[in-house]
Amino acid sequence: MQHKVLKVNPSDNVIVALRNLEAGENIEFEGENYVLPRSIAAKHKFVTEDLDKGDHVTMYGVLVGKATQPIKRGEQITTFNLKHESEEYSVNKRVPQTNWIVPDVSKWKNRTFMGYHRSDGQVGTANYWLVLPLVFCENRNILKLKEAFDKALGYAFPDVYLRQVEDLVQLHQKGGVNSIDTYNQAEQGDSIGRRMFPNLDGIKFLTHESGCGENNQDSELLAALFAAYANNANVAGITVLSLGCQKTQFTDLMDEIKKRNPDFDKPVLLFEQQAYGTEFDMMSAAIKETFKGLIEANKLTRQPAPLSELQIGLKCGGSDGFSGISANPVLGHLSDLVVALGGKTYLAEFPELCGVEQELINRCVTTEKAEKFEYLMRDYAAKAEAVGAGFDMNPSAGNIKDGLITDAIKSAGAAKKGGTAPIVDVLNYTELAKEAGLHLVCTPGNDVLATTGKAASGATIILFTTGLGTPTGNPVCPVVKVSTNTQLAKKMPDIIDFDCGEIITGEKTIEQTAEDLLEYCISLASGKILTKAQELGQDDFMPWKRGVNL
Structure with missing residues (x-):
């Protein structure tokens, strides 16, 4: 049975609606009752306590906003009563992570994928x-x-749209206006x-x-x-x-x-x-x-390669209020599995790491890596602010409509794609990864700029979560579209490859879904399946001109 609501972290003072909640509805959660003064759509949040102007809102266990006016218990947070706020961060506050719990990967230890072996030792998932x-x-x-x-x-690819226009031209030449109105478009073929x-x-x-x-x-x-x-x-x-x-x-x-x-x-x-x-x-x-x-x-033909040769980019776009609850944590657990197997993973989108910088600093394996991350973040943020485009402007209209009210809320959920593994390196744009493990890659949050940057750092598969839908692909790196909710997967089946909606309905756990997604990646890396973006010929590529992009 699907739960009505969820508190992501025990220290949070907001609760997420997992389905539409009605005005006057009594929500029972963890021994407390909340009577909702107004309807709250799924993916949005309400506060667990009365807040005064200036009080902090916490989600995912971190500061994500500050009240701009009083908010009563059970009321929804919106752009009208909350503004972006995040914690200060510094390498000087660094508390190194030393207790990473490595996931059990014994079932994949001897598994392989069929890849293309290059003379320099790299292994591709495509040719x-x-x-x-x-x-x-x-x-x-x-x-x-x-x-x-x-x-x-x-x-x-067959030009299905050319066929449609040609059909309509013929109908028009025959004077068939009524036929045009009832015309059924041609289906896409092989x-x-x-x-x-x-x-x-x-x-x-x-x-x-x-x-x-x-x-x-x-x-x-x-x-x-x-x-x-x-x-x-x-x-x-x-x-x-x-x-x-x-x-x-x-x-x-x-x-x-x-x-x-x-x-x-x-x-x-x-x-x-x-x-x-x-x-x-x-x-x-x-x-x-x-x-x-x-x-x-x-x-060159495909030959067996250990899973340690996997290089997986972690991306989100068209995010919604479920991204940080379902699909992004799935990518995070998958990242931990791949790291435990000796592979490489890549977490980018620096404007969408706002508010979780200290956690990432703590997870860097050396002070030198942490200092590089802090420098790149502060430099990027300063350039954005210099032209009036601070990170707080990152959420899009679609993000906000679907529950991502502040950049810190969006970022805290986006960072879940990086799992819990130590960060072995921090890469500037176009820098290549040199060692196994989780990497931070400096790119904008912009979908195509970020996917372009991940492929540049070495990713050979990109996992891309979305709650609203986006067709984004890449010319050299297969991009897997992972939906946060089943409704989207059913609505846009021509672009969605994998559905995490069963986490929201309570039918599957994050861990089970991540393991299923890893199996999908092994099949993809072996050339047994194609992503929807590959089938559509969606080869998005955009160099980052180092002006300010979010």
Whole structure:
């Protein structure tokens, strides 16, 4: 039987509605009775005591807000009576975590997944060829290559929307206005043709609006980002288009690659338009040499790899009031399992760690790592405040509507994705992970900027929780959409891969669900299944220009 309400932490002074509660309803919880003066929608919270203006609200055991006016016992917290507030943090207050309880992973100790083994020792969950432009001037040529390769090699998706427009054109030409009103859209079918290269999961074509006419830092970061993607274990080789005169040069890219991985030996093919002269000559050369590269990439086959080779990114987006109760804790327990197995996990989105900084500082394995985290957090926050975009502005309209009233509430729930394991390293944007364990990665909370950054640090699978729904994917890293509630999973089945709603209904525990999700990840890493984002061709990519993004 589903419970009506939940208190996340014993020290909290708010209670979460697990279903819609009616005005005047008497809520019995932990020996107390709460008569609700007004209706409260599921995912929202009411206070357990009378609060005066300035009093603190605590959730997840941490400070998440301050009352802006008196709030009576049983009343809902809203943007009208509560504002963001969080605890101060400092390395000087650090109390090192020394008692991590390692989960039992004996059932997975001898398990393997079928991955792609690279010569530098990395193991990918997929095998992609990457085609990218060093400057936005080459975006058109990238898209022309995409059209040609995808259709010829069987990687293209049927254009179901083109079919619909063509059908409507025919109906209109026949004068069938009434037929248009009753027209049923065409169903999406299978990919256009049989894939020529069965061991190549795809050719991924990136576009962007950077590479020239910008500050040096952004141009350097673009080269660093592409270098990190070239190094990702899911990438077999890359084709690079260059105009020639842009700020981000090919030598910058190669310098960044070697800086990250001195043993890098994947093929990197350069085609510079100003050197070739005509577009046709450059494109013809790029097609010929890339095709030869695809033949070699297709020779690599999946082989068994221990689960210690898993690299899993932890992300949330389109969050709701259940995110920190169901799906995010599931990712947290899964992260602990993967860490216990010797794998790597990545927790990013620094604007959504606001309010839990001290806990994370305490979990860093060394003072040096804690100092790096504090520096990156304070530097990011200061830059945001300098342009009037503090972290408190992070929650979106959808977040607020579904119960995430302050950034601290959102952040405390978001941080649950990181589980309880020690933090072995703190990575700046485009830095690569070098050791097993849980990593903090400096990225914005923005869905695509964050997923782009996780793949750059080395993630080969990204688990992405959502309570409202988002189609976000990534070109080189499969993105698994994990719903916080079953209603969403049923409403948007074309984008949701895994449902955590049974935690809310009380049918499953967080631990059971995390174990099921780990089994899903093993199948995905072995190429037995595809994510919905992969099936839709959702290849979102966005370089972070180091202005302020939340």
